[in-house]
Amino acid sequence: MDLTDADEGFQASTNPAMKYYGQAKAHYQFYMDKITPHVKERWIGLGVMIAVFVLRIVMSQGWYVVCYALGIYLLSQFLAFLTPKFDMTLQQDEDNKELEAGERASEFRPFIRRLPEFKFWNNAFKATSGSLIATLFSFTDIPVYWPILLAYFILLFILTMRRQIQHMIKYKYIPLDIGKKKYTAHK
Template identity: 50%
Template sequence: MMNEETTSSSGGVSKYFIRLSQTYQSFLDRLTPHTKFRWVAAVVLILVFLLRIFIYQGWYIVTYALGIYHLNLFIAFLTPKIDPALDFDDEGGPELPTKANEEFRPFIRRLPEFKFWYAVVKSTVIGLICTFFEVFDVPVFWPILVMYFITLFCITMKRQIMHMIKYRYLPFTHNKPRYQRVNDAK
C-alpha cells in the first residue's frame, strides 16, 4: 500500500516537471523568430545586472567572471564551425574557399545565434542571482579587474580579427551581396 502511494506521488511529480519542461520549451520555440526582441531583452537584463552592481558597489568578481564568459561566447559566435586554421590542406580536409572560382561554403557558426543569446541570458540571470548572496561579494580592487578584462578583450579580438582576415570570412550577413535566382530576376 505504501509503495503504491509513493509511486503515484513520484509519478505525479515527474509528470509535473515533464509538463513544466514542455511549457518552457514551447515558450523558447515561440521566442526563436523574434531576434531583435530577444536581444533587446538580453541587453535590458545585462543593464539591470550592471545597475545592481553600480548601486551596491560590490560583486566585482561575479561581474568579471560574467564578462569573461560573455567574451568566450562572443568568440565562439564569431568563429566558424570548421576552423580553417587547422590546415587540412595536405589531407584534403575541410577549408574555407579563398578564391572566387572555388566551391561556395556558407559560414556556419560554432555557436549559433539562438544558443549564444540563450547562454547570455542564462548566465546573466545566474550572475544576478549571485548578487543576492554576500558570499560572492569578494573584496577586490576593481580597477585591476577592469584593466585585465580590457587587455584580455583587446588581445582576443585582435587574434580573432586577424584570423578572419587571414581566412577571408565575415561572420555577419549585414551588407553581404545577395544573389537572386534566375526565376526571380524577371
Template identity: 50%
Template structure:
C-alpha cells in the same frame, strides 16, 4: 564585482564561439579535400574554390539562450552574500579589457586571413533592380 567579472568572461567566450567558423580553415588542405577523408572547410581558401556559407561554431539561438541563462544566474548570485567578496575592481576591469583586446585581435586577424565575415553588415547584397 566578482560575479560581473565572471559573467563578462563567460559572455566573451560565448561571443568568440559565435563569431568563429565551425570548421577551422587552417586544418584543411587540398589533399584532404580530394580524398574526402576530412571534413571540408566551408570557407574558400583559394579563388577557384566554391563558396560555401558561413557555419557558426555556436548557433545564434544557443548563443542567446546561454547568455540569457548566464545573466539570470549572475543576477541571482548578486543577491547572495556568499559572492560579495571584497576585490580591487580596477585591476579586474583592466585585466578584462586586456583579455578582450588580445582575444578579439586574434579573432579579427583570423577573419582577415581566411576572408570571412560572420555578420551581414558590409556584405554584398544581390537583388533585382
C-alpha cells in the same frame, strides 16, 4: 520496451519533483520555441537585462567577481559565435591540393558558426539571469579591488579580439551580416 524503461517512467510519474521538473522543462521549451524567430526582440531583451545587471553592480558597489565572471563567460561565447565551425587551415590545405591537381573548387562554402546565434543568445540569457540571481545573496559578494579586474578584462578582450580579427583577415571570412547584400524575391 523493456522492464527498466517502464520502471523509469513509473518513477518519474510518481516522484513529484521529477514531475514538476518535466513540466517546467516543457514550459521552458515551449516559450523558447515561440521566441526563436524574434531575433531583434530577444537581443533587445538581453541588452536590457545586462543593463539592469550593470546598474545593480554600480548602485550596490559590489559583486565585482560575479560581474567579471559574467564578462569572461560572455566573451568566450562571443568568440565561439565568431569562430567558424570547421578549421580554416584544413580547408585551405584542401584548396591548395585541389589547385595543385589542376582542379578549381567552385562550390560555395557558407560560413557555419561554431556557436549558432540562438544558442549564443540562450547561453547569454541564462548566464545573465544566473548572475542577477547571484547578486541577491551576500555570500557571492567577494571583496576585491575592482579596477584590477576591469583592467585585466579589457586587456583580455583586446588580445583575444585582435587574434580573432587576424584570423578573420587571414582566412578571408566575415562572420557578421553587416554590409552583406540582401536579396529579395521579385514579384
